[in-house]
């Protein structure tokens with residue numbers, strides 16, 4: 001049984017002091033349980049403050065929103081896996097569609113980042129997803145399969161358990177137009193099948209496949225009720241402690 005994973009991707013929101021206030025508020029509203037793992041992914045500048053604000057009553061894992069694949073060197077403006085590790089990060093979001101679209105990231109570089117994360121025992125959350133044009137052209141499976149296999153190229157089967165995949169249709173991110181649970185389920189099935197074929201069913205089994213794209217307190221339960229959907233990557237709705245706490249509760253409510 002895969003432990004459900006709820007990730008809050010703060011994107012470019014909240015200063016360090018706002019992060020502290022958020023963590024205290026969330027800790028008061030959300031309940032920690034053994035069957036759901038919560039990851040907070042603030043901007044780099046708020047990682048340490050968020051970690052220090054953690055209370056025993058509400059443990060969470062810290063995630064970064066990106067990293068650079070080299071450990072150190074002349075790479076102005078970049079942050080490396082060892083730097084994130086030392087701050088207490090356990091996860092890192094990689095290949096988010098905003099990084100692909102706005103910052104020109106491509107599969108090859110994303111793959112180097114996945115490898116760097118694994119090398120330093122950071123768990124990559126690899127984001128993949130099709131555009132609306134690609135979906136309408138019937139290309140969804142082809143696109144997500146390609147992104148999945150390129151993103152994970154060279155990853156050994158025994159390392160797969162550390163990887164989470166976030167299926168985020170580009171057309172659903174920040175638009176208020178979430179995929180339906182059926183649409184997400186169909187893609188998640190494809191992804192797990194591809195993992196099992198490329199590696200093997202045993203290594204593919206522990207990989208958590210999350211849905212992301214306009215997840216809200218209202219629709220989270222529909223996604224999290226599906227056995228194929230192991231959690232959610234939440235953007236807009238994770239910024240409000242009450243909304244995020246409600247989404248965490250939806251993950252707990254799933255039986256089985």
Ligand code: PGA
Nearest residue numbers: 173174213214234235236
């Ligand atoms: P959204 O963002 O929930 O605001 O659609 C999700 C994401 O980009 O990870």
